[in-house]
Amino acid sequence: MNLKTLSSIGLVLFGVLFSASWLSCQNTESASSRLRAQILEQFPAQLADVPVPANNRQTPDKIRLGEALFFDPNLSSCGQVACATCHIPEMGFSDGLRISKGCDGETGRRNSNTIYNTAYLSHLFWDGRAQSLEEQALGPVVDPDEMANSWENVISYLKTGTHPLTQLEYPESAQFYERYFEGVFAGEITPGNVTKAIAAYERSIVSRDAPYDRWIQGDDSALSREALKGARVFFGRGRCSECHQPPNFTDSDFHNVAVQRAGFEKPEMFPENDHICGGILKDVDPGRAEVAALRSSEADLGRFKTPTLRNVEQTAPYMHNGTFSTLDGVLQHYWNVGRGTMTAQIGTVDDKADMIMLTSFGGEPDDMINLMAFLKALTGSQMQSPAGGIAPPGGE
Numbered sequence: 520m521n522l523k524t525l526s527s528i529g530l531v532l533f534g535v536l537f538s539a540s541w542l543s544c545q546n547t548e549s550a551s552s553r554l555r556a557q558i559l560e561q562f563p564a565q566l567a568d569v570p571v572p573a574n575n576r577q578t579p580d581k582i583r584l585g586e587a588l589f590f591d592p593n594l595s596s597c598g599q600v601a602c603a604t605c606h607i608p609e610m611g612f613s614d615g616l617r618i619s620k621g622c623d624g625e626t627g628r629r630n631s632n633t634i635y636n637t638a639y640l641s642h643l644f645w646d647g648r649a650q651s652l653e654e655q656a657l658g659p660v661v662d663p664d665e666m667a668n669s670w671e672n673v674i675s676y677l678k679t680g681t682h683p684l685t686q687l688e689y690p691e692s693a694q695f696y697e698r699y700f701e702g703v704f705a706g707e708i709t710p711g712n713v714t715k716a717i718a719a720y721e722r723s724i725v726s727r728d729a730p731y732d733r734w735i736q737g738d739d740s741a742l743s744r745e746a747l748k749g750a751r752v753f754f755g756r757g758r759c760s761e762c763h764q765p766p767n768f769t770d771s772d773f774h775n776v777a778v779q780r781a782g783f784e785k786p787e788m789f790p791e792n793d794h795i796c797g798g799i800l801k802d803v804d805p806g807r808a809e810v811a812a813l814r815s816s817e818a819d820l821g822r823f824k825t826p827t828l829r830n831v832e833q834t835a836p837y838m839h840n841g842t843f844s845t846l847d848g849v850l851q852h853y854w855n856v857g858r859g860t861m862t863a864q865i866g867t868v869d870d871k872a873d874m875i876m877l878t879s880f881g882g883e884p885d886d887m888i889n890l891m892a893f894l895k896a897l898t899g900s901q902m903q904s905p906a907g908g909i910a911p912p913g914g915e
């Protein structure tokens with residue numbers, strides 16, 4: 520074989536390889552745009568502007584005040600637990616614990632939700648018992664498992680800079696609050712205004728610039744091959760998008776997806792569960808069924824709010840009771856539900872979840888790896904704790 524023949528073989532080979540890779544690239548691109556078109560037929564491409572109530576408009580100073588309150592541990596009775604203790608920006612505004620801990624290490628019974636995109640939610644908490652961020656923020660301050668304080672103490676601290684229980688003095692905080700409450704609320708330091716400022720801060724915590732967002736807006740290169748395959752499972756046979764609907768990856772509804780018991784830390788605190796759960800163990804979390812108005816509805820047993828999947832990579836552990844420490848664990852759970860080897864311990868898995876069972880997303884060996892890559896492509900903005908971390912806002 521002379522040099523000429525060799526180089527023509529080389530050329531032919533190069534041509535074949537080049538066109539094969541060009542073709543597969545074309546295929547990926549058309550698969551990508553087909554999937555995008557299919558998603559856009561059903562769902563909006565982008566999150567709308569953050570909805571803001573007429574009586575609580577956003578202003579930079581109100582958001583700054585809300586941030587200071589959110590990071591101020593002196594809103595708690597022990598002077599050590601801020602909202603940000605359980606909603607840490609660097610952990611996707613969650614806390615990394617299975618079940619959150621309040622003053623004196625008191626535990627509640629649920630995993631802390633992310634604050635990302637709560638501005639878009641019509642129901643708050645895992646059981647949907649609060650309907651607005653303003654209403655929600657009233658709760659933790661007085662919840663014995665969280666900040667365990669009274670509003671009287673909080674207002675007294677904000678006005679004087681002296682924590683009424685620890686007796687520690689924070690004159691710089693007092694100056695800060697005086698200045699900001701004056702500017703934002705004409706000097707009225709009331710529980711209503713505290714919660715308004717906190718809600719305004721929470722409405723500034725938005726994640727909508729993930730690789731998924733760039734992809735859905737037309738950038739084919741924003742998703743890796745695995746993530747694109749994962750998206751096909753997510754929106755296809757995995758049926759994840761039945762409930763985790765874009766653009767916020769939730770349907771604002773409640774479902775039973777066969778997560779096992781919550782493990783009430785203190786069953787004696789929930790005697791009403793005897794009534795709801797009948798023969799079922801007291802340490803099972805009834806979820807939506809516990810919300811007073813719906814208490815008698817058997818169908819709501821074991822139903823929890825579909826959580827957003829925005830920044831989900833950062834918010835381990837997962838589910839209302841933090842039962843899975845990794846996303847792998849969550850996917851394995853859905854795989855088991857799909858194969859029918861995991862069934863609801865309380866209530867019944869509802870119709871939509873039944874569809875995952877029937878379709879069993881784990882049809883191909885790398886479905887889980889691909890789904891994982893797609894879930895990671897939902898990570899967008901990553902906010903930071905203010906310099907100095909969780910501390911009263913003095914020094915301004």
Ligand code: HEC
Pocket residue numbers: 589600601602603604605606619620621622627629630631632633634637640642643644645646652655656659660664665666717721
């Ligand atoms: C001791 C830990 C802890 C503290 C302190 C705490 N939270 Fe939470 N937060 C949680 C837990 C746990 C949940 C879920 C509770 C449930 O569903 O029953 C939650 C839920 C929420 C939600 C609902 C999000 C959603 O997706 O529905 C918001 C909003 C929120 N907290 C804001 C705050 C604010 C504001 C403060 C301070 C005033 C605060 N939290 C203090 C642990 C805490």
Ligand code: HEC
Pocket residue numbers: 753757758759760761762763773774775776778823824825826827828831834836837838839840846849853871872873875880890
């Ligand atoms: C029937 C509605 C429904 C379907 C279908 C569904 N989910 Fe969920 N998902 C939920 C609900 C409800 C929860 C919370 C359950 C709980 O805490 O008990 C949840 C929780 C999660 C979580 C944990 C998030 C967190 O912050 O703790 C992940 C991750 C998740 N789902 C991914 C998926 C994937 C991937 C699929 C497809 C294989 C899927 N889901 C299908 C309703 C659904």
